[in-house]
Amino acid sequence: xxxxxxxxxxxxxxxxxxxxxxxxxxxxxxxxxxxxxxxxxxxxxxxxxxxxxxxxxxxxxxxxxxxxxxxxxxxxxxxxxxxxxxxxxxxxxxxxxxxxxxxxxxxxxxxxxxxxxxxxxxxxxxxxxxxxxxxxx
Amino acid sequence: xxxxxxxxxxxxxxxxxxxxxxxxxxxxxxxxxxxxxxxxxxxxxxxxxxxxxxxxxxxxxxxxxxxxxxxxxxxxxxxxxxxxxxxxxxxxxxxxxxxxxxxxxxxxxxxxxxxxxxxxxxxxxxxxxxxxxxxxxxxxxxxxxxxxxxxxxxxxxxxxxxxxxxxxxxxxxxxxxxxxxxxxxxxxxxxxxxxxxxxxxxxxxxxxxxxxxxxxxxxxxxxxxxxxxxxxxxxxxxxxxxxxxxxxxxxxxxxxxxxxxxxxxxxxxxxxxxxxxxxxxxxxxxxxxxxxxxxxxxxxxxxxxxxxxxxxxxxxxxxxxxxxxxxxxxxxxxxxxxxxxxxxxxxxxxxxxxxxxxxxxxxxxxxxxxxxxxxxxxxxxxxxxxxxxxxxxxxxxxxxxxxxxxxxxxxxxxxxxxxxxxxxxxxxxxxxxxxxxxxxxxxxxxxxxxxxxxxxxxxxxxxxxxxxxxxxxxxxxxxxxxxxxxxxxxxxxxxxxxxxxxxxxxxxxxxxxxxxxx
Numbered sequence: 014x015x016x017x018x019x020x021x022x023x024x025x026x027x028x029x030x031x032x033x034x035x036x037x038x039x040x041x042x043x044x045x046x047x048x049x050x051x052x053x054x055x056x057x058x059x060x061x062x063x064x065x066x067x068x069x070x071x072x073x074x075x076x077x078x079x080x081x082x083x084x085x086x087x088x089x090x091x092x093x094x095x096x097x098x099x100x101x102x103x104x105x106x107x108x109x110x111x112x113x114x115x116x117x118x119x120x121x122x123x124x125x126x127x128x129x130x131x132x133x134x135x136x137x138x139x140x141x142x143x144x145x146x147x148x149x150x
Numbered sequence: 151x152x153x154x155x156x157x158x159x160x161x162x163x164x165x166x167x168x169x170x171x172x173x174x175x176x177x178x179x180x181x182x183x184x185x186x187x188x189x190x191x192x193x194x195x196x197x198x199x200x201x202x203x204x205x206x207x208x209x210x211x212x213x214x215x216x217x218x219x220x221x222x223x224x225x226x227x228x229x230x231x232x233x234x235x236x237x238x239x240x241x242x243x244x245x246x247x248x249x250x251x252x253x254x255x256x257x258x259x260x261x262x263x264x265x266x267x268x269x270x271x272x273x274x275x276x277x278x279x280x281x282x283x284x285x286x287x288x289x290x291x292x293x294x295x296x297x298x299x300x301x302x303x304x305x306x307x308x309x310x311x312x313x314x315x316x317x318x319x320x321x322x323x324x325x326x327x328x329x330x331x332x333x334x335x336x337x338x339x340x341x342x343x344x345x346x347x348x349x350x351x352x353x354x355x356x357x358x359x360x361x362x363x364x365x366x367x368x369x370x371x372x373x374x375x376x377x378x379x380x381x382x383x384x385x386x387x388x389x390x391x392x393x394x395x396x397x398x399x400x401x402x403x404x405x406x407x408x409x410x411x412x413x414x415x416x417x418x419x420x421x422x423x424x425x426x427x428x429x430x431x432x433x434x435x436x437x438x439x440x441x442x443x444x445x446x447x448x449x450x451x452x453x454x455x456x457x458x459x460x461x462x463x464x465x466x467x468x469x470x471x472x473x474x475x476x477x478x479x480x481x482x483x484x485x486x487x488x489x490x491x492x493x494x495x496x497x498x499x500x501x502x503x504x505x506x507x508x509x510x511x512x513x514x515x516x517x518x519x520x521x522x523x524x525x526x527x528x529x530x531x532x533x534x535x536x537x538x539x540x541x542x543x544x545x546x547x548x549x550x551x552x553x554x555x556x557x558x559x560x561x562x563x564x565x566x567x568x569x570x571x572x573x574x575x576x577x578x579x580x581x582x583x584x585x586x587x588x589x590x591x592x593x594x595x596x597x598x599x600x601x602x603x604x605x606x607x608x609x610x611x612x613x614x615x616x617x618x619x620x621x622x623x624x625x626x627x628x629x630x631x632x633x634x635x636x637x638x639x640x641x642x643x644x645x646x647x648x649x650x651x652x653x654x655x656x657x658x659x660x661x662x663x664x665x666x667x668x
Contacts, residue, residue: 061237062263069238129241132252140256 016076016123017116025049025118028138029111031145046114047098050121054093056141067093073120081113175377178291178330181219181249182212184396184514188370188385190378194352196328197376198321200297202337203357207368208389209334210235211247212357213293215393216332218249221258225290228283228329229261232268233299237261240295247393260287268300273316276300280320284327291330298335301347314346321350342373352376357387367508370396386508397510401517401555413616416527416565419457420450422635426611426620427592435616436556436566436589441596445607446628447569448472449484450596451529453632454567455497456486463526464496466519470535474499484632495523502539509540509551517555525564532569549589556589591615596626599646606662608646609635623647627662636662 017025029045036048050070058066071089078084083105087097102110125134139145177192186192193199193216201209213229221227231237241261244250255261262283267276284292294300301313324331333347339356342348354374360367368387372380386397415430424430431437439447455465469477477499481488491497498519502512520528530536537548556566568590593612598605609626611619623646626635643651 058263060261060263062231062265064265065236065238065263125238128238130245133241133245133255136252136255 015080015120016073016127017080017119018123021119021123021126022115024122025115028118028142028145029114031142044098044102044110044114046117047095049114049118050095052141053121057137058093060137063093067091069124070095070121073117073124076120076124077113077117080116081109083109084113084117087117177378178216179219180212181215182394182396183392184385184398185370185394187400188381188396188398189372189375190380193330194375194377195330196325197352198324198331198350199333199353199355200337200347200351201332201334201355201357204338204359205336207357207359208387208394209336209357210240210295211244211389212355212394213295213332213334214240214244214247215249217259217291217293218251218254220291220330221254222290223257226257226287227259227291227293228287228289229259230264230280230283230292230294231261232264232294232296235295237263246391248391249393260289264294264300273300273312277316277320277323281323284324284329288327289329291332292324293332293334295334296336297333297347298337301335310346317347317350348374358384360384386510388511397508397514399510399551399554401510401513401551401558413563416463417457417461418450418567419453419460420633420635422624423450423594423609423633426609426622426624426635428614428617428619431565431567431592432614432616433565434560434563435591436560436568437592437594438590439567439569439594439596440572441569442573442598443571445596445598446626446633447571447596448477448531449480449628450594450633451531451567451569452477452481452484452486452488455527455529456481456488458527458565459491459496464491464523465527465529466498466500466516466523466525467529467531468500468502468516468519468536469529469531470502470539471532474501483630485630486632498523498525502536509545509547512536512540513551513555517559520559520564528559528564528566530566530568532571534571553589560591592619597647599643599651601643601651604663609633610647625662 028049032045032048032052036043036045054066054070057069061069067089070093074084074087074089074095083101086101087095090096105113122134122138125137129137176195177186177189178195179186179192180189201212203209217227217229231240241255245252260283264276264279267279280292280294321331333351337345342354348354351374353376354372356371356373358369358371360369368389369384370387371384372382381398381400383399385399388395388397413433413435415424415428416433417424417430418427439450441447451467455467458465467477478488478492488497488499492499500515500519502515516528516530519525533552536552537545540548556568560566590613592614594609595612596607596609599608600606607626607628608623610623611621613619624635626633628634642653644654645651
């Protein structure tokens with residue numbers, strides 16, 4: 014069962030849109046999904062350890078692979094960061110990159126919701142993005 | 151010179167020469183109902199405590215309960231997770247309990263994972279990370295769960311001295327930072343002897359699971375607690391939707407009020423029986439009503455409660471054999487309305503047929519109900535049913551716990567009527583299967599006797615601790631008014647107490663209830 018439900022996708026889109034806007038002026042144009050995962054990593058690793066976060070992201074990536082083929086070239090490194098996304102950004106259609114990014118982030122959020130529920134997931138996300146308006150999932 | 155000194159001493163303000171006051175150790179509430187009483191008020195502030203026990207005893211739940219009860223944004227709690235239960239699963243399960251307040255996460259309660267430090271670095275790095283986080287957040291409560299995994303990993307590479315030094319520095323640092331600390335770990339009792347951690351700790355809370363035949367009950371013991379008197383012994387704990395609940399062996403009754411000096415005589419609701427009791431049962435007495443099945447013990451108990459309600463005394467009926475509806479219905483047939491006082495909160499009927507409950511838990515349910523409605527009268531119907539309702543392993547504690555509860559409740563002025571079923575032997579007059587008459591101030595015995603081809607019933611007051619009582623054996627019937635004592639003292643028979651009396655009188659008497667004609 015895909016955890017990237019329309020609700021999670023919508024949530025992921027909002028996070029990605031926020032990160033895209035925040036990083037518009039940045040010199041490096043990394044895919045926003047990368048930035049979302051990276052920000053989550055630094056916060057969630059404190060809470061669940063690097064290994065815990067890496068396991069969760071790896072699972073999200075596997076689930077996302079089933080829906081977005083090009084994500085198979087992306088891997089989770091030992092420190093919980095993603096590799097391969099930068100390279101793909103130059104080769105794959107930006108629309109597909111955007112779609113894949115949404116699915117990956119939605120799967121990650123969906124996993125969190127499955128484990129700790131919506132309420133705590135929103136709280137964790139709010140700690141990472143305190144300025145983002147999140148009334149609900 | 152001596153005179154000068156004396157004069158100077160006289161001039162000193164009184165406080166300056168008096169002994170300096172001792173430090174006040176504030177107590178941190180645990181948030182676990184019943185546990186603060188066991189601890190002697192709570193956990194001493196700034197102390198270093200170990201929550202130890204085998205898997206599944208409720209260590210992590212206890213730690214969470216303490217954290218959620220105390221953490222505030224101004225004085226947050228730091229929960230370090232190590233190699234035990236992953237934090238994400240911890241939150242997944244702990245949020246099921248009602249004490250879990252999600253709004254506290256983040257600002258008031260912070261979870262920090264130390265697994266990477268423990269796995270990849272040494273004890274110094276672990277300590278440094280703890281110091282860094284504690285210094286930054288300034289918590290009031292610190293939990294390391296599981297500390298055992300920190301120690302186990304460290305012991306594989308570090309020496310015992312290094313380990314001891316780590317524990318010492320950690321304890322010193324956390325105390326200096328005014329944090330009350332809980333180190334959670336899976337330990338077995340043999341480890342207590344040589345482990346430096348147990349020497350350094352101020353408090354040691356030991357959780358265990360006790361198996362007796364098919365029943366399992368969780369137990370808690372305060373093995374060590376510096377600076378205050380905790381209640382010794384094994385206390386029952388139960389994990390429910392609200393988390394842990396502890397049941398003190400003393401049922402929290404230490405220091406409860408004592409009996410009023412002048413005690414009233416309370417009516418039992420049967421005028422003739424009141425007379426036999428010397429004017430009624432003394433307020434704050436424990437009365438045992440013994441008799442075989444069908445002699446009207448429950449009817450008498452109902453009349454006792456109903457009379458109390460008539461006089462404005464709220465009551466509790468703890469019943470173990472009959473269903474509450476049956477009880478209320480039967481009272482109705484005697485013209486006693488129990489429904490209205492139940493609706494008005496003046497009467498509670500506790501139907502206690504628990505499985506695997508310890509005696510302390512059951513008694514706590516009675517005590518809670520008494521406190522809830524301010525009960526003055528309590529019926530326990532029956533002691534045999536009460537004992538049978540307990541898990542087999544806890545029946546051994548039955549008399550001890552009953553003794554404590556009855557002693558404390560009667561001490562607080564609550565009048566108790568307990569029933570006990572005894573078998574009529576027709577050779578002797580026994581009061582109870584148990585040696586429980588020491589629990590009671592007064593004993594009433596009901597029994598069957600065979601007279602003129604009828605199985606009739608007689609009642610006698612065996613004992614009244616607080617005064618004289620009638621020694622008469624009197625016949626009674628159960629009518630639509632309940633237990634009704636009829637007739638004067640029986641003088642036409644001897645050996646009534648055996649159940650097989652012999653007629654010695656000449657008087658022709660009428661049977662209290664009609665005899666069959668054919």
